[in-house]
Amino acid sequence: MLVARKDKPKKCDRSxxxxxxxxxxxxxxxxxxxxxxxxxxxxxxxxxxxxxGAHLTSEGHECNTDNAKVLDSDSRWLQMGIKEAYYIAALDPDLNQDKGRHVLSGIYTPIIKSCDRGLPRGSHD
Incomplete structure (x- = not known):
């Protein structure tokens, strides 16, 4: 009846x-x-x-990587790449140089933009 509790891994230790x-x-x-x-x-x-790093150097800015946010996870390689493409399409991050390993079809853009998931502007948690 008793279950041994496992501590959740720290965010920075997650894979x-x-x-x-x-x-x-x-x-x-x-x-x-x-x-x-x-x-x-x-x-x-x-x-x-x-x-x-180039942004931080050229602009003289700082970035506390401890404040990185885990948006999603998936142990399956293909699905992880698709999820990355989803978040790139949804958030349109200006520091990304490409759209990730997968490029999603434009037909998904209205659906992706209507979803309220991800890293809100100004969020550092």
Missing amino acids: CVIYGITCNNCESQYVGETERPLRKRLTEHKRPSSPV
């Missing part, structure tokens, strides 16, 4: 997630996906060669 990053100084956003622990992927965004 197979779609995540959003918002710049601390402006409304610029980035949406990505990773199969690796989120902490490792967020560290890579601090490099000047990444779109987020």
Whole structure:
């Protein structure tokens, strides 16, 4: 009758997630996906060669990657890529250089834009 409780993994230790990053100084956003622990992927965004790192360097802005938001998760590679494309289409993040691994058909745009999911502008939680 008693169940051993498991602690939920910390957000930064989760894998197979779609995540959003918002710049601390402006409304610029980035949406990505990773199969690796989120902490490792967020560290890579601090490099000047990444779109987020380039923005921070060129604008003199800061981004607390601890405030990255997990938007969704999926352990299946194909579905994770489709979810990333969905969030990119829904949020239209200005720091993304492409539409992700998958490009969704334009027929889905009105439906995607009508959904209230994702990383609201100015959200840092």
